[in-house]
Amino acid sequence: MTERFGPDLLRGSLDLLVLSLLSSSPGYGYDLQQRLREASGELVQIQAGTLYPLLHRMEADGFVRCRWEQSTGRRRKWYELTAAGKRRLVSQTREWDRYVACIRAVLDPVRTALEG
Amino acid sequence: MTERFGPDLLRGSLDLLVLSLLSSSPGYGYDLQQRLREASGELVQIQAGTLYPLLHRMEADGFVRCRWEQSTGRRRKWYELTAAGKRRLVSQTREWDRYVACIRAVLDPVRTALEG
């Protein structure tokens, strides 16, 4: 099994990943944790101590809205994207793409020197 | 002019970028700052308060070696990659590629839903 990615890498896109998961369908913390783990091929395992504060921040920023679900067995806090959250997802995705392209532009000359 | 990238994004690849620049040719702090600015199309402007500690860290880790150059006018501290630094560059590049591919894998389903 390949190693997990370090905090410094994750820092750049954890918000975006969660936004993206919520865009597929609403979810609660523990659920998002599993979905991310699965979707990333076990490579991104967001910790509880990271995820819950992150969700709280997003709620404070108005990107998600949440509601408690008590009826069906377990007590769960369901999150869904707001309109602002959807806009955020789009802009964050663009930003990420721009960033990746930019890094590639810096690395590529060296890369060809190394491999070519 | 497009906006600069935030600290959280930079965190994932600043080391790699500097390693990459030094792999092309040795350089001193201020020089690397300019080279990175240029190579990134003005998008990555590493601050002095970021760059110098970063270089010191890399030296402590044995990835670069440095020597003062006083003779030609200005006092400059030239850095070059060590063998460990070159190995580091290769492994960090691979790690970055793996990461980008992983994020893409998570984002792509949503992306097609948004745009397609």
Added chain:
DNA sequence: CCCCCATATGTTGCCATGCGATATATCGGA
């Protein structure tokens, strides 16, 4: 029936690091 594990959410303190501000010094040109 009880115990343990998975589920579920939360907080606390630690640590790494990018950044703005500040300090210091020198060179060259207006």
Added chain:
DNA sequence: TCCGATATATCGCATGGCAACATATGGGGG
């Protein structure tokens, strides 16, 4: 002479991922 670019360095702040810990409950096996 003075100012801006060059050049290196450090300090304190804010951010956020993480391990550890706290708490609670549901369900299955012994």
